[in-house]
Amino acid sequence: MSTLSDPVSLSSPRGTDAGLTPKELAAKYHLSVSGRRPTLPEYVRQLWARRAFITAFATARLVAQYTTAKLGQLWQVLTPLLNCAVFYLVFGMILRSRDSVPIYIAWLCVGVFVFQFSQSAIQAGTRSISDNLGLIRALHFPRAALPVAFTVIQLQQLLISMVVLVGIVLANGVTPGPTWLLIIPALLLQCFFNTGLALVMARVGAKTSDISQLMPFLLRTWMYVSGVMYSVSPYIQSWPKIYQTLYSWNPATIYMDLMRYAFMPDSFNPHIYPGGTDAAGHAMPKALILPDHIWMMAVTWAVVAFVLGFVFFWKAEEEYGRG
Template sequence: MSPQRVPPAQVAREAGLPRLGGRPPLGRYLAQAWDRRHFAWELARARFRSSTEQDRLGIAWVVIRPLINAVVYGFVFVLLLRSDTRPEGFVPFLVAGVFIFAYWSGSLSDGAKAISGSMGLVRTLHFPRVLLPVATVIEQALALGPMVVVLAVTYAASGEPPRPEWLLLVPALLLMTAFNLGVALIAARLTIHVRDIAQLLPFVSRLFFYLSGIFYSVELTVEDGPLKTVMQSNPVHIFITLVRDAFSDAEATPSWMWPAGAAWAVVTLLVGLVFFWQAEERYARE
């Protein structure tokens, strides 16, 4: 009797050879991504430069564009909203809302295209695909840097001198970055499987824009009740509030907001990582 032939694939597995395009365990996957973190950084820098290098004003548009949005929203909603619904220091309040919201909405929209817009890389090079959504969030963070400088100047010009509480901006933005990365990871996988979802994201972004207190104070405008609780628990509103209060009045921040922001950041990031990793070996085939 001739010996039973062992399939080559089984021999390869027993020898520890990884399957091409296979999904490694999550811990090893994250370690591989960390080893190649410089790729995400360089990709983000290259995209950030190329997005503005052909414009005459260059990188200045990173700040000019959201500033124009803030001016337009301010002009319109100052006319529409009652004065008792506008908080003190309305100008920096509005600018902070527009700038920080742009960080989240950019991470959502660009994260959704992280895989589908880079299929050439995905199909020809072997690397942890998680680096592509990471690169999109890094790119948005690079754009946020100049905005934060302008935001600080805006608060200082409105009568809020620099003080130690401004350092709370660092943990607030770190938590938001973790949250944004989780959002980008979830959006990246969803849109690669169902491309039509990308058409819905602008409406999702617009919904959050109106629910997050960008141009009005949720506390002054919305009556106590379930709706107000939902709006205050909205993670985008939470992170915008943490940034605003870091600049203006850190003691006014509700005691629950920092733990809530941390919970949103950690849970969303962990869910996003696992959700994205589970489809790692499918991205090149979509």
């Protein structure tokens, strides 16, 4: 071995490259800086190429989630149903919301299932990066696949519980009509909205683990002000117009109202539910009001949340997994 006397020569460029500095050498052979994030179009392309991973990951997680529970996947339906039962007891019977809202049980269940969809997507998104550091450090893939996959899990769960929801709605005397077709676009818009929020929370949660302690309180506040289990509109009628308009932009209310309208259009009809009191002086259910431009607001929220969330997440792509 004649080269033994000159060990460093293994590193230096040879032949026509001799004498190039490391930087020039890297530039000549088009090497890229390690760990730099791809451009936005390139990132979208990479993520699209991983769509099989996203669906397979979501399915595997969904199945694994309840393996230790005896009732298994039954909990996917039982949890929101138990929630509905608690809310019905407190808000429906004790606080008498069922007197003022038409078809209260169906109204409540649609609201709870729809809100749960957003709530759990946000919670899962917050933990999606910090709980999967092993995977992130072991394999290279666009990290946005994780928050997106966790939103897909929530969508799968919602679709399963939809079967129960349809049963509840039918049991309350609602007959399926053409408005049921609106369920699909409403769900789709909410999906994009949730994905955007999950992406934002994934980046925040990856940086600040304290946020997961705070999330339950923020989400609970959001739930109570959104009127999931009671109708908010009588309480805000005396507010100045500007606040009422701001209130009507609450995305949770928008997506719940859309779904309630799709399932039970009659409850928004003042001819069927005129309100007032009956002969004995009891309050009668009053028809709900679907805000003007509600579809426009739903689309705006979906697009804004999804685009901003995606860009916000991508901006820190190279930092996920760094410890």
